[in-house]
Amino acid sequence: MASSSGMRIVAMSDLHGYLPESVPAADLVILAGDVCPDTRWTARPALRQLAAREQANWLETTFAQWLVRLETGRVILCWGNHDYVGELPVEELPSFNADVVTDAEVSVAGLRLYAMPWTCTVPGVWAFDIRPSQLAERTALIPDGIDILVTHGPPRRVLDRIVTGERVGSEELAAAVARVRPSLHVFGHIHEARGRQQGSYNVAMVNERYRPYALPVTTIDL
Secondary structure (H helix, E strand, O other), X not given: OOOOOOOEEEEEEOOOOOOOOOOOOXXXXXXXXXXXXXXOOOOOHHHHHHHHHHHHHHHHHHHHHHHHHOOEEEEEEEOOOOOHHHHOOHHHOOOOOXXXXXXXXXXXXXXXXXXXXXXXXXOOOOOOEOOHHHHHHXXXXXXXXXXXXXXXXXXXXOOOEOOOOOEOOEHHHHHHHHHHOOOEEEEOOOHHHOEEEOOEEEOEOEOOOOOEOOOOOEEEEO
16 A cells, blocks of 8 residues: 555545545544544534534444455544544543544654644634644643644644635644744644645535545545
8 A cells, every 4th residue: 555655645634424425445544533423512612522422322333344445554542622532531431443643742654743633723612722832832742753643623824724715724833844844734624625735634524614625535645
C-alpha cells in the first residue's frame, strides 16, 4: 500500500455519520474529528450524556463494521466538537479498531504524530470546545519536531473561510503550527473550506449543508 515516496495516507474529517463506501487503500487512515452522527440531543448541554450514549452505540456497531472493511495498516482518530462520546470516562468508551489520540503523540512508521481535538466555536455547548485562552494552553503542549499534526479545527488564515467570507481559524493554533512546522497538518471543522494549502489539508467530507462532497477521498503521499 505504500507510495513510491514512502507512506500513503487517507485523510477524512467531518463525516457526521457518513461512511463512504469507496476508500482507497492506505498505510494510514486519519479521521480528524466529527466522526459521529449528530443526535437529537446535540447542542443541549444538559443532555450531553444521552448524546454520548447514542454515539457510543453507533461507534460499536455501524462504525466498527465499516472500519473492518478499510484496507489500511492503521487508523488514527481525533475527536471533534460534535463527538460527545469522547467526553465519556475512558473505561466507558466504545471499542473499535482505531487508535483514539487526544492531546498526545504517537509513532507511525517512524514518524511523530500528534492529535488535538479542541476548538473555540461555542464554549460550554459543544464537545471539546473551550475559550481561546484555554486553547493557547492546549496548543502549547504540542511538541516541537512533530511530523504529522492532526487537529479538528484550522489555524487562522489556512482553509478557514466560511460562506460569509470571514476567516474563523484559531490564532493560537496558527502560532503553534508556525512553531512546530509539521510536514503535514490535517484538519476539518469548516466544511466549506475543504482543500489544500501547501502542507495543510482541510479534509471535510460534507459541505456546509452536511451533504457529502462529490469528490474523491483525500489521499496524501509522504
